[in-house]
Amino acid sequence: MALLEVQDLHTFYGSIEALRGLSFTVEEGEIVALLGSNGAGKTTTLRSISGLERPRSGAIRFLGRDISHMPAHRIVQLGLGHVPEGRRIFVNLSVEENLMLGGYLLRRTPREVQARRDEVFERLPRLLERRHQLAGTLSGGEQQMLAIGRALITRPRLLALDEPSMGLAPILVQSIFQIIAQIRKGGTAILLVEQNARQALRLADRGYVLETGSIVLADTAKALAENRRVQAAYLGGEPEVAL
Amino acid sequence: MSVFVQYLVNGLTIGSFYALVALGYTMIYGIIRLINFAHGDLFMVGAFAGWFVVGIAAGMHLPVAVQLLLALLIAMLAVGLLAMGIERVAYQPLLKASRLSILITALGVSLALENGAMIAFGAGFDTFPPNILPLSGFQFLGAQVGDVQLAMFVLSVVLMVGLYLFVQYTPVGTAMRALSFDQDAARLMGINVEGVVLITFLLGGSLAAASGVMMGLYYTQINFMMGFLMGLRAFTAAVLGGIGNIPGAMVGGLLIGVLQSLAAGYISSQWQDVIVFAVLILVLVFKPTGIFGERVVERM
């Protein structure tokens, strides 16, 4: 049984059909890349999975349970984390408060939250230096680390990341990808949405290509990276590291 | 000088009542961007609940202190639950609809509460038992300060500080601040947004009820329309402090109380509301974000 199994998913914004019968899976412990151009429906896919959008039809099974009608906070509780597009950290709160909110579900065991917060500080020492600062004063890379750290506190089984390298300098892109690799080593499966297709396919085990709300290609990351169509559309002319 | 201090003392007393109501306005605005026009009427229902409990407790010959304590606690609980019920039934289904629908619904809830109270308690004035509160007091800088005034002021401050600490230092309070900023991100933290909104109404309703009970006792008379003017003044206080801002609502309430007291004392009590609402207009024109607003007007 797959960790996440999405079947024939349809999601609408009013009368606009953003997802048109999407199906894919993520297995335990793997990194799956979701590629596609602007407006293809990548963000909508993640928002549907995590309960922020209500799909009109289709099934989303996580750990064998249908979560397509579950409220978002219950889905987090089941172990599905989501680092949203644009990071969406609470810029009006401190770094520490952001992390504590990541542990909101564990609020009745504050010791545990503190222990896990310290784990995140260990993994992402930059955050420790800035723990009392307002999150809004962090640099873009630090904000992304905070967004990821915040989602790690619940120790998710699956972490969905929406364009984690967006807007970051090349050196920071590298460290974000390293962090993602480490998270997977810790046993968390990853669903990775990236504009930076080359990097994403280097890191991922498998990948899907999305066009106007449907999957048009599904293969191993290696095969996708060698695929002509993918090269032309997503890798062609792209520098080694997108600037 | 002593006259000025007297106006100040009286102004701070009623200002603390305004501040308690203003807090509810500001918290509810902070989390769901709703100017809850029914909030002043919750204050009125609180006053009636307190009056009702005092009537029953007095009939049972309970000591006055126990009567007052019961009135306060029962009114706060009852109105807190009423506020939750209103949110669940009238507002929650409209949170994703247009801003206007929910605003008009709030007006409807306000009318329903006012007319409901009129049917239940009549259109006239009801009075708390005379002399239920001690008339003792002391001199302070030439002004006469009632023990009751002081006790009410202290109680208001305790409630306000309690609320502030709750919002600032508990996980649920932090969740309130988070969701006032970004609801979707809050959901991704595992926050049950609907639940936290209900808790906010519970808190706002109880504070309004505490204010209603104290104001009813202070002026001894209550009426089904008393929430209307209170609502406007408390709203002014919240805007003055910067709507969505909790310390702002406290300071705004106290300022409006003092302003009103000074206006009534030095000019005429008939002019007090003209002056209070002139302040609202001036704030809206020259500093729409209020005293504490800055750019974070949309935050808590």
Ligand SMILES: Nc1ncnc2c1ncn2[C@@H]1O[C@H](COP(=O)(O)OP(=O)(O)OP(=O)(O)O)[C@@H](O)[C@H]1O
């Ligand atoms: N809130 C919304 N209301 C209406 N339409 C929307 C909304 N959000 C997205 N869409 C539309 O749904 C489609 C899919 O958008 P989505 O954001 O999922 O794409 P994406 O693949 O994440 O794009 P990008 O690479 O730009 O982030 C697009 O046509 C978009 O215009």
Ligand SMILES: [Mg+2]
């Ligand atoms: Mg997107």
